[in-house]
Amino acid sequence: MNQDQFAGFGLSEEILETLRLLKYEAPTPIQKEVIPLVLAGKDVIAKSQTGTGKTAAFAIPICEKVIWEENRPQALVLEPTRELAVQVREELFHVGRKKRLKVPAVFGGFPIDKQIQTLKQKSHIVVGTPGRVMDHIRRDSLKTDKIRCLVIDEADLMLDMGFLDDVKQIMDSIPGRIQILLFSATIGERVKQLSDAYLSEAAVIEMESETETAHGIEQAVYNTGSEEKYQTLFRVLVREKPSDCMIFCGTREMVNVLYRKLSKDGLRCGMIHGEVDQADRLKTIEAFRDGRIHYLIATDVAARGVDFDNISHVVNYDFPTNKETFVHRCGRTGRNGKTGRAISLVTEEEERMKQAVEAYIGETLPVVECPVPDEQEIRSFKNSQRNQTPLKVRKGAALNKSIMRLSIGGGKKSKIRAVDIVGTICNVEGIGSEDIGIIDVRDSLTYVEILNGKGEMVLEALQSKPIKGKLRKVRKTRTY
Numbered sequence: 001m002n003q004d005q006f007a008g009f010g011l012s013e014e015i016l017e018t019l020r021l022l023k024y025e026a027p028t029p030i031q032k033e034v035i036p037l038v039l040a041g042k043d044v045i046a047k048s049q050t051g052t053g054k055t056a057a058f059a060i061p062i063c064e065k066v067i068w069e070e071n072r073p074q075a076l077v078l079e080p081t082r083e084l085a086v087q088v089r090e091e092l093f094h095v096g097r098k099k100r101l102k103v104p105a106v107f108g109g110f111p112i113d114k115q116i117q118t119l120k121q122k123s124h125i126v127v128g129t130p131g132r133v134m135d136h137i138r139r140d141s142l143k144t145d146k147i148r149c150l151v152i153d154e155a156d157l158m159l160d161m162g163f164l165d166d167v168k169q170i171m172d173s174i175p176g177r178i179q180i181l182l183f184s185a186t187i188g189e190r191v192k193q194l195s196d197a198y199l200s201e202a203a204v205i206e207m208e209s210e211t212e213t214a215h216g217i218e219q220a221v222y223n224t225g226s227e228e229k230y231q232t233l234f235r236v237l238v239r240e241k242p243s244d245c246m247i248f249c250g251t252r253e254m255v256n257v258l259y260r261k262l263s264k265d266g267l268r269c270g271m272i273h274g275e276v277d278q279a280d281r282l283k284t285i286e287a288f289r290d291g292r293i294h295y296l297i298a299t300d301v302a303a304r305g306v307d308f309d310n311i312s313h314v315v316n317y318d319f320p321t322n323k324e325t326f327v328h329r330c331g332r333t334g335r336n337g338k339t340g341r342a343i344s345l346v347t348e349e350e351e352r353m354k355q356a357v358e359a360y361i362g363e364t365l366p367v368v369e370c371p372v373p374d375e376q377e378i379r380s381f382k383n384s385q386r387n388q389t390p391l392k393v394r395k396g397a398a399l400n401k402s403i404m405r406l407s408i409g410g411g412k413k414s415k416i417r418a419v420d421i422v423g424t425i426c427n428v429e430g431i432g433s434e435d436i437g438i439i440d441v442r443d444s445l446t447y448v449e450i451l452n453g454k455g456e457m458v459l460e461a462l463q464s465k466p467i468k469g470k471l472r473k474v475r476k477t478r479t480y
Contacts, residue, residue, distance in 0.1 A: 006060075009035050014098035015064050021398045022094055028053035033205045034181075035061050038149075043202035044181045045195050049328070050307055051335045052207060055091045058151050058181050063096035065149070066124045072146040076174075077127040078167065080158040082107040082278055083285055083306045088153065089127040094396045097403070098451070100437050101125060106132045106142070109278035116141040121441060122418070130158065130166035137173050144174045155184035155191050157304050164190065171198060186324065216334035220368045221344045221354065230261055232345055232370050233317060237267075238381045239371040240341065242313035244288070247297045248329050250318035255297050258317060262295060266385045269295035291392040300325055308332065309395075313341045319350040323360040403437060404455020406462070408446040409473035416441060420468050421448050428461040430454070447477065 005026050006019050027035065030048050037044050038061035048054045062075045077092070079085040089105035096103060104118045106128035112135065119126070119141050126133070126142060136142035152158065152167060159167075171180070180199055184191050195202065224232040237245070249255045252273040259271040270284035270293045285306060288296045296308075300320070311333045320326045333340025344365065346354050358364055373381070410416050418439040425436055425448070435458075437449030450458045455476070462474040 005032075009039065009061075011060070011064050012099075015060065015095065018095055018098045018399065019060070022395060023398070024056065028057075030054050030205065030207050031057045031060070033207075034058065037203050037205075038062065038179070038181060039064065041179055043179060043199050044205060045187075045199055045202045046181070046183050046205040046207070047185070047187050048183060048205070048207045049185050049331055050304075051331060054183050055088055055153075055307070056095065058153075058183070059088075059092045059095045062125060062149055062151070063092065063099060063101060066096065066099070066101055068100055068124070070124070070146060071122045072143045073123050073126045074146055075125045075149040075151070076133070076144070076147050076170070077125065077151040077153060078130055078133065078158065078170065079127060080129065080154050080161050080163065081301075081304070081306075082109060082129060083272075083281060084154060085127050085129055086282060086285075087306055090396075092125050092127065094399060096124070097396075097399055097437070100449075102438055102440075103127060106136055108132045112136075117442070130163040130170060134166045134169055137170065145176075147174050147178060148176075149179045149181065150174065152180070152182045152194075154304070155182050155194070156186045156188055157301075159188075159190040159194070161301075164194070167194070185328065216339040217330055217342050218339065219330070219342050219344070219363075219365050221346050221365045222368055222370050224345050224347060224370065226347050226349075229317070229345055229347070230258070233258075233315065234265065235371055235373055236315070236343060236345075238373040238377055240313060240343070241381065241384070242341075243294065244291075244308070244311050245295050245313040245315060246308070246311055246329075246332050247295060247315040247317050248320070249297060249299060250321065252299060254318060255299055258297050262297070266382050267295050268293040268385055269297060271297040273299040274301065289392065289394065291389055294389075300329070304328070309335075310338065311335075311340060313343060316342070316344040319344055319346050319353055320357075321353065323357050326357045327361065402451065402453045404450045404459065405477050406448050406450060406455070406459060407475055407477040408448065408462070408467065409444075410467065410470070411442045411444050411446050413443050414468060414470075416446055416468050421446060424462070424465060424467045425450075425458055428458055428465070431458060431461075 007016055030052050034044055034046055034057040038058060066074050077088055079088055085105045085107045089103050093103045101124040102122055103125045104123050106115045108131060137144060182195060182199060222232055222236060249258060252275055255271050255273045259269060262269045270287055272281045272284055287293045314329055314333045316329060320329060330342040333342060418441055421439050422436055425431055426433055431454060435450060435452050435454050437451045440447040459474060459476060
């Protein structure tokens, strides 16, 4: 298989070039099934786990179909959590970058006024949590009259979290015929009721068994007593030396306790659960993705659906209380043909649940003797935690190489409009409208992306070229 298979879907050159830069080697099984259906305008119900490429399965065709000239949102993506909204928004933004698509994310925990200002500008695809999306619809800050595609992502989690009424209200608020795409790890009774009511003629795609664990995952169980559990964990980590590790706990309280203990022992770690401040949760996730921390301690709900590349180890510090959760946790490692380790600490009280999991997945989890590292191993491990490793190359880095983002002093308060920016930049010799990317006009600042490696040329020209009758302070700023 090779990347040329994406061309077989009839995608535009802008999307194909972006996929090449994002290193999409070949379509995954779910992408092969879903992309043609979405491009053809079909409703889709897809059962697929996280890590199968399902976000790109809807992001690619949606970005392909969106018309840049239309100012109002043409697609709406619903996510159950803020972390997922941020993650999926980033994927859509990257895929639609060469088409200059604007993809705002709206969710609770952040000022709604700023989101309203963003939605007043040209927006092509909106990603959000149901509660905040419904809030914007009620305020008329999110216009739904041009929306022709609605994505309900992680539907089982969304309904488990009590968003059914909001989802229905959102669906009913969009006028006219819309295409609906529903993605879910499991198809339970509530998801089935929703799909029966709104997607009676949808194409149904089922990618894998709920009990299937990845072939590249090596399992290991360490029996331990409740009192010795942390000591067991620390010994295992010293022996395993994970490069990037997710550690799952059953409660928020245990996440807090484990975070304090591991931090005290010098490990670079972070934690996410429902009571951690939203901004801190997002910062922790970014730190884990960048490689500034190597251990992420989490509850199942906080981590559900949030996707990470190259997790070497998953640790069940508290053994899961249901069988599906075990499969979901372990599926965080061993992705995309890579190998991974799933380690479970099991107390006497959890033995029965372990046996139930073994019956569910159809294999016996091997019990391993707990290693006892010597003083030198422990010292070496702790020393390694003090060394800062190089930051990881983030998705989109290759895409950013040919794009420069400029900040321009002046915005809405100076009555600057996007057309003023385009007009000025297009007067720079050698620059055309195809070289201008996303423009974001704020109150006192304007951000504009210059494409095709022409950023330095524009930056230099704007030092002496007035915008709206006045020279503005123009500088290079951070890309996404």
